[in-house]
Amino acid sequence: MTNTITLLDAAFRQAIAGAFGFDADPLIGLSQNEAFGDYQSNAAMGLSRQVAEKTGQKTNPRAVAEKIIAQLNLGDMAEQVSIAGPGFINVRLSPAWLAGQLSARSADDRIGIEPADHPRTVVVDYSGPNIAKQMHVGHLRSTIIGDCLARVIEFQQNHVIRQNHLGDWGTQFGMLIAYLRSQSHDADSQQNIADLEEFYRQAKKRFDEQPAFAEEARNTVVQLQAGQSEELAAWRRIVDETRRHYQPIYERLGVSLKPEHERGESFYNPMLQQVVEDLLNQGIAVRSEGAIVVFTEGFENPLIIQKSDGGYLYGTTDLAAIRYRTQKLGAARIIYTHDSRQSQHFAQVFATATKAGWANGVSLEYAPFGTMLGADGKPFKTRSGDTVKLKDLLDEAEERAFDLVSQKNPDLDEPHRRQIARAIGIGAVKYSDLSKDRTSDYVFNWDKMLSLDGNTAPYLQYVYARIKSIFRKAGQQTSSTAGRLQLDAPQEQALAKHLLRIGEIIESITRELKPHLLCMYLYDLAVRFSSFYENCPVLQSEPEVRQSRLALCDLTARTMALGLDLLGIDHPEQM
């Protein structure tokens, strides 16, 4: 169903055209203060000048507003349209219209959310763990923000292609493979991820200390990149082992990445030489200080695409990936969810790809995010100053949540408490991250994210569980909630108006790539529902009111469930 804001936009646009004979943006937005109304148009102030220029007559903004209203036809949508202040036009939606809208949405599988006008193929590049290393907190934001964006854009019925750009190629693997060989680890020996990490440390040390080993490591890279079977087999074992480590973490996190989404750096290896040649042929790349580089406007230092020893760099890989994604995958939009410290790198890569004509008509979008900080305002570390492993973080989240659940609901059996604790603990970690504007750094705080008060995952999950509890008590299926809605209480109207907005939110996230907009929406939904819950008895009401309120509960639950699903957060039936 059409978004309210879109309906108002169309009606006001027509009214402006009718009043003044030209098209203008009605500047429709939510009212900042509900005392004024529900939506407002801010167009009159700006328009008064335009009108004066075109007609040569001075018209004050309030008079402009009056002329717009005279032409405005909102049908049965509005209960009241009024002018306030310098020329704001306030619209208050009518309860009857709201009730009709909600009934229609109630009957719809997508609760009335329209798909994108023009579905596109969208590549989302996120997570990108490093091979032979454990995932740590530094991977968390890319993984969950990227996953949320992929889900939202996919829900809009765009064709989303997830791409996990693994760090699975490069000089470090020569070191590691050479080291493993020297330790005479035979082909069948199974190293777990922690061993690999330790071997890597030792390999690095030996690389720095022993020239002969360094030489061997370099040769091993060459053999690997040339496709020598023995080295390749060793490399595959390392990749497989690392996957055995991160794939369960994805599943535990509720992240939708699967092995089929993996397109690591190694995948682009065969294309790198061609990328460099093409850029040289086009005169975009030049030789400089023995390397092949691309200078981009606004940056002193160039993007290096081939080292003086002939090796390629991650910029080369990123360029090859853009080419692959546009030409082979047919991407119309490519979204990169990566650390904001990469901004310069991506600016240079995008500029180069654009110049080379590899991104014609394709939108290259960088969705950067800030750093996770500890309570001291410095990057989040363990007490001893080490990087926090993602696995340890999730263990602690579940453990803390389990203590809370056990405290609040000691009667449930332990397996059930564990299950709820998983949803709450993981949900809390994800939500505390997703609910902040991704561009800024944010402070990680266990107590706040697990609190049941305030803008937290548990609070949202609690609202969902409460609604489900009502239906359990009611002893009826949600499908029997259909029927006429009546919105008499102010809390019912406030909830209804908010429910109607979900489509607008989804749309703006698709555009702005900001999951926190969904979090704010859901929190507001939870607050409004809680207020409704306090003031409007459901099951004890007269049959008609009861039916109407059950429908409101059902729609709230479905909206909450959808929102949490899009965030990748579980919603247990019971807490």
Next chain:
RNA sequence: GCAGCCGUAGCUCAGUUGGACAGAGCAGCGGAUUUCUAAUCCGCCGGUCGCAGGUUCGAAUCCUGCCGGCUGCGCCA
């Protein structure tokens, strides 16, 4: 040095892209419970939007300059 990001209530964060007296949560204070899950709700207190100019009918938002903090910057990714 060059480039980018940031500075909003004691704390953690919003601020719908230039609109009405700057909003939430937490903490603090005060209320509500024979409840449908109180893991809740309601109220109060709290801000020179880093500072100074400028543009505009109108600025937390745009421009300039300072102050303070973070980040990146040729052969790692």
